Amino acid sequence: MEVNEFINQDLIKMELQSKDKDSVIEEMIDIMVENGIVSDKEEVVQKAMEREAKGTTGVGRGVAIPHVKSNAVKKAAVAFGRSSEGIDYDSMDEKPSYLFFLITVPEESHNEHLKILAQLSRNLVHDDFRDSLLEAESAEDVMEILEAI
Amino acid sequence: MSDKKKIVAVTSCPTGIAHTYMASESLEEAAKKMNVDISVETQGSVGVENELSEQDIKEADAVIIAADTNVSHERFVGKYIEEVAVADAINDAEALINKALEGAEKGEVKEDVALEAQVEDEKAKRKQKRTGAYKHLMTGVSFMLPFVVAGGLAIAISFVFGIDAAEESGTLAAALMQIGGDAAFALMVPILAGYISFSIADRPGIAPGMIGGMMASQLEAGFLGGIIAGFLAGYVTQFLKEKISLPKNLEGLMPILVLPFLASLAVGLLMIYLIGPPVQAIMTGLESWLQGMTDANAALLGLILGAMMAFDMGGPVNKAAYTFGVGLLGSNIFAPMAAIMAAGMTPPLGLALATVLFKDRFTRQEIEAGKPAWVMGISFITEGAIPFAAADPIRVIPSIMTGSAVTGALSMLFGAGLRAPHGGIFVLPIPGVVTNLGLYALAIVAGTIVTALMLRITKPKLKNA
Structure with missing residues (x-):
């Protein structure tokens, strides 16, 4: 089980267009819809918003990890997006977010999948991991960094 | 540092x-x-x-x-x-x-708060332990129950064809006896022990539990022996599970090879050397004791035989009483046999009556099990009481022993005699088999009612009944 089962270059957007929280969530979910991972956009957007209402997934240090568990998700996947300007994501440290990971998993998920996602989450805590993502120049670079997890 | x-x-x-x-x-x-x-x-x-x-x-x-x-x-x-x-x-x-x-x-x-909490914790743990053993027993009983019912009813139906019909091979009656007696009842104790052990130690507990239960049957230790085997197997398996640690790549061998083999071996040897000899001793000891009592006061003999019949329902004590009664038939002494059969009928009958009269003292499952218990009771299939006794031995066994003792004593007092060693009410209408039929029936009814009343006294009301 490798990281590239969840993410590939098509799921990486190096420059997000959105300027605020709601639209960046939608923009990230659109990536999933385009790649056929999400079958019902409305449903997934709603689930993501519900999760944010319970507590923001803007975990600080410039990282946000919106996530959705839903039957409208066909397979466990991760989309990565970056904003060079930073977006106000209502973060816990009240600073703008630059790195976005949207994690989508079906209701019934294999433990192996969830373990990889847990590993990804763990890595986001490390400064050098985040820095290298901020400095990556292409989707290829990002994949390389993620594959090294 | x-x-x-x-x-x-x-x-x-x-x-x-x-x-x-x-x-x-x-x-x-x-x-x-x-x-x-x-x-x-x-x-x-x-x-x-x-x-x-x-x-x-x-x-x-x-x-x-x-x-x-x-x-x-x-x-x-x-x-x-x-x-x-x-x-x-x-x-x-x-x-x-x-x-x-x-x-x-x-x-x-604060220290005192912590201490108090600790005491509470300890209490809660102890309570959990108690419900733990009870839970294991109930798991075993609920898996055993269908075997008792299916087997008991098959045997009861075989009596309908005549009391000795099953002895002629090739007949339907013989087939029913084979299904009920040789198959279903033979599985009863192993299933009880296996699922008690399963409840304690999970899947690896099933094999040692069933093997231990089978040995309890073979050693004629009855369902009480089966309960011992089940707990023994469960705790031995659990102990081995915690103590043995294999290298990671061999871990897969634990549940399929190491645990079942070692636990079965341990339980099997314990059953043979620790349970077997006392069971044999009890049986032979009781038999010769009864032989010596042939001349004793008739009512007292009936009382003792009755209580023995109900004590372990197929275990060594029951067997000793039954063998004694059958042996006397050969000497043309018919009264003890009558007392024994009557006393063997009242445990399931009394329990069935209690589930009807005192519903708030039985689980829903037990109330359902009360219905086939009627049929088994009238057919002299004492095993019909085992699921109730196994679930709550400390209360049920004394209750049914009291009822059976009363029946046995009354049967002897009334001078009832029985020439057939089995058959329940199916033999009663056959001319010449029973002497003093009316009073004999009265003895059975009286024991049934006493059993039910005893259960009313000993068994507490269930919550949320």
């Missing part, structure tokens, strides 16, 4: 995908930097990982719970607990660890 602080932590979040693990990582990272020992248990979507051991908790100076879900404090009684939202651990784990250690330093856990 010894002044290095130690912290245990639990992280958890509602979806259990991201925050749980980020918080865990942050805490571990910060602790490393601060030279603090830490163990973090994550309660996420994968389930509980890196579960804190009792040792971890005992050694910890402070506890951190970083969770947006409900994490139980029970394990951490007597420790200083710093409880925060999961986000706080991700944001500033260093500050959180400092806060927890400072709190612990100030000793914010």
Whole structure:
């Protein structure tokens, strides 16, 4: 089980267009819809918003990890997006977010999948991991960094 | 070295995908930097990982719970607990660890509160243990019940064809007897023991439990022997499971090879050398004791025979009484046999009556089991009472013994005699088989009512009945 089962270059957007929280969530979910991972956009957007209402997934240090568990998700996947300007994501440290990971998993998920996602989450805590993502120049670079997890 | 602080932590979040693990990582990272020992248990979507051991908790100076879900404090009684939202651990784990250690330093856990909580905890544990053994027993009984009912009814139907019809091979009656007696009833005790053991030790417990139960049958130790075998097998398997640790690549052998083999061996040997001899001794001892009593007071003999019939329903004590009665038939003495059969009928009959009259003292399953118990009772299939007795031996066995003793004594007093060694009410209408038929029936009815009343007294009301 490798990281590239969840993410590939098509799921990486190096420059997000959105300027605020709601639209960046939608923009990230659109990536999933385009790649056929999400079958019902409305449903997934709603689930993501519900999760944010319970507590923001803007975990600080410039990282946000919106996530959705839903039957409208066909397979466990991760989309990565970056904003060079930073977006106000209502973060816990009240600073703008630059790195976005949207994690989508079906209701019934294999433990192996969830373990990889847990590993990804763990890595986001490390400064050098985040820095290298901020400095990556292409989707290829990002994949390389993620594959090294 | 010894002044290095130690912290245990639990992280958890509602979806259990991201925050749980980020918080865990942050805490571990910060602790490393601060030279603090830490163990973090994550309660996420994968389930509980890196579960804190009792040792971890005992050694910890402070506890951190970083969770947006409900994490139980029970394990951490007597420790200083710093409880925060999961986000706080991700944001500033260093500050959180400092806060927890400072709190612990100030000793914010009051000793008396901790002690009281500990006492409560201990009580709760003991209670849990009690319901534990009861739960194991109930699991075994509920798996055994269908075997008793199916087997008992098959045997009862075979009597309809005439009392000795089953002895002629090739007949339907013989087939029914084979289904009920040779198959279903033979499985009864092994199933009971197997599922008691399963309840204790999970799947690896089934094989040693059933094997132990089978040996209880072969040693003629009856269902009480089966209960012993089941608990023995369960706890032995559980013990081995905890004590034996194999290298990781051999772990797969544990549940299919190591545990079943070693536990079955241990239980089997224990059954043969520890349970077998006393059972044999009881049986032969009781038999010769009864032989000596042939001339004793008739009512007293009936009382004793009756109580013996009900004591273990197919175990050594019951067998001793039954063998005694059948032996006397050869000497043309018919009264003890009558007492024995009557006393063997009242346990299921009395229980069936009690489930009708005192519904609030039985589980729903038992009330259902009461219906086939009528049929088994009138057919002299004492085994019909086993599921009730196995579920609650301390109350049920004395109750049915009392009822059977009364029946046995009355039958002897009334001078009833019986020339057939089995058959229940199916033999009663056959001319010449029973002497003093009317009074004999009265003895059975009286014992049935006494049994039911005894159950009313001994069994407590169930809650939520």
